[in-house]
Amino acid sequence: NAGVTQTPKFQVLKTGQSMTLQCAQDMNHEYMSWYRQDPGMGLRLIHYSVGAGITDQGEVPNGYNVSRSTTEDFPLRLLSAAPSQTSVYFCASSYVRGSYEQYFGPGTRLTVT
Amino acid sequence: SQELEQSPQSLIVQEGKNLTINCTSSKTLYGLYWYKQKYGEGLIFLMMLQKGGEEKSHEKITAKLDEKKQQSSLHITASQPSHAGIYLCGAYRNAGNNRKLIWGLGTSLAVNP
Numbered sequence: 001n002a003g004v005t006q007t008p009k010f011q012v013l014k015t016g017q018s019m020t021l022q023c024a025q026d027m028n029h030e031y032m033s034w035y036r037q038d039p040g041m042g043l044r045l046i047h048y049s050v051g052a053g054i055t056d057q058g059e060v061p062n063g064y065n066v067s068r069s070t071t072e073d074f075p076l077r078l079l080s081a082a083p084s085q086t087s088v089y090f091c092a093s094s095y096v097r098g099s100y101e102q103y104f105g106p107g108t109r110l111t112v113t
Numbered sequence: 114s115q116e117l118e119q120s121p122q123s124l125i126v127q128e129g130k131n132l133t134i135n136c137t138s139s140k141t142l143y144g145l146y147w148y149k150q151k152y153g154e155g156l157i158f159l160m161m162l163q164k165g166g167e168e169k170s171h172e173k174i175t176a177k178l179d180e181k182k183q184q185s186s187l188h189i190t191a192s193q194p195s196h197a198g199i200y201l202c203g204a205y206r207n208a209g210n211n212r213k214l215i216w217g218l219g220t221s222l223a224v225n226p
Contacts, residue, residue: 004155042115043201043216090155101146102214104155 001026006091006105013081013112021076021108023091031094032074036087081112117217125223131190134220136202138183145185147176150199192224
């Protein structure tokens, strides 16, 4: 099993550009989520999904879109990148929502100039 | 202010020394999770504590939950360079009909050989 994979590992965008961060898991987990990690702010939940076709907003959803067409994939879209979106992004999955053990991807380090 | 406060923020120890990291909650703790993040990588689940007084060990890492103090401590015995990284605590909070996972800001640990 590859676990949770994320691509790309690093990305630099100009303000206003759009891009999609990819996340996939091969553990048949129902619950998937996206976090951003910033110094002094810790991990903050952006969006989450409790199953294919179902998504919901977390704490900091503005500027991000998600979709969940399959159990395996949960891409995060930045529609118009802003410098405030410079961060490290983590995708995580677990068997169900509320499961105590989440599996994290290696992260994507995004810089918006 | 953070609902989960971790102390210390950072720690540098000599290899072989023992150390303790604390995670204190501003609200009642019903369960607490410890994760480790290696620099530049995702989070790895270490252990979960569910009941007051519970103590769990994984290799040389022991975690305890003191429900009365609303605190958990993570103790590393005879630290090694492989213990270096950021240790994060997480806990679930009830938010209406849902549960929300909140995180501490992390404790950065360096172990000098």
